[in-house]
Amino acid sequence: MSDSLTLPCPHCAAANRVPAARLAETPRCGACHQPLFTGKPLALDEAGFQRHLRLSSIPLLVDFWASWCGPCRAMAPAFEAAAAELEPAMRLVKVSTEEAPALAAQLRITSIPTLALFRDGREVARQAGALPARQIVTWARSHQAR
Ligand SMILES: [Zn+2]
Numbered sequence: 001m002s003d004s005l006t007l008p009c010p011h012c013a014a015a016n017r018v019p020a021a022r023l024a025e026t027p028r029c030g031a032c033h034q035p036l037f038t039g040k041p042l043a044l045d046e047a048g049f050q051r052h053l054r055l056s057s058i059p060l061l062v063d064f065w066a067s068w069c070g071p072c073r074a075m076a077p078a079f080e081a082a083a084a085e086l087e088p089a090m091r092l093v094k095v096s097t098e099e100a101p102a103l104a105a106q107l108r109i110t111s112i113p114t115l116a117l118f119r120d121g122r123e124v125a126r127q128a129g130a131l132p133a134r135q136i137v138t139w140a141r142s143h144q145a146r
Pocket residue numbers: 009010011012013014029030031032033034
């Protein structure tokens with residue numbers, strides 16, 4: 001059914017089916033019973049990212065970052081604020097290019113921070129460089145529509 005969404009749980013990674021109309025009603029995971037949205041970015045390794053990319057019906061907004069990158073650390077609070085605003089319309093994810101170097105190479109992440117929006121399993125927009133929270137939200141929403 002087109003109005004039913006698949007959402008991997010941010011806690012246990014179980015795939016959940018949620019009616020689109022109930023997305024805003026704080027849905028919980030059927031397996032671990034924790035909230036499917038926490039209002040905070042979800043840190044994923046390569047396997048976790050691939051699972052969410054493959055299964056998630058909602059867009060993924062990914063912050064590719066590294067601990068040694070000053071602008072990345074400076075943008076972290078803005079990305080967290082953007083998560084509170086953009087969920088549950090999309091899932092905000094953080095991927096460390098230090099912990100997932102093969103993935104970063106495969107996606108040709110050449111500078112960090114890089115924001116990339118994935119929809120239906122493929123990348124639809126990319127933005128290199130740090131942005132304030134308001135601009136992250138505006139940028140993501142401008143590329144969200146099908
Ligand atoms: Zn769960």
